[in-house]
Amino acid sequence: MFYLGCPLWAYKDWVGDLFPPGARASDFLRLYSRRLTTVEGNTTFYATPRPEMVARWAAETPRELPLLL
DSSP: OOOOEESOSOOGGGBTTTBOTTOOGGGHHHHHHTTOSEEEOOGGGTOOOOHHHHHHHHHHSOTTOOEEO
16 A cells, blocks of 8 residues: 655645635645545654644544654
C-alpha cells in the first residue's frame, strides 16, 4: 500500500481545486483526509499539541489515515 500526502493540510490556495469552492479553514483537515492517505502534522517541531487537539484531529479523519506528528 502507498501513502500519499503533503506536509500540511491547511493550504488556502487549494480551495477550488483540492477543496470545494467556499471551503472553510476549519474543514480543511476533514476534506484533505478524504482525498489523500496521509498527512505530516510536523507539530512537535514547534510545540507538543494538547491532547484535545490530537483528539479533534483523530475525530476529523478516517481511522485508516496515519497522522504522523
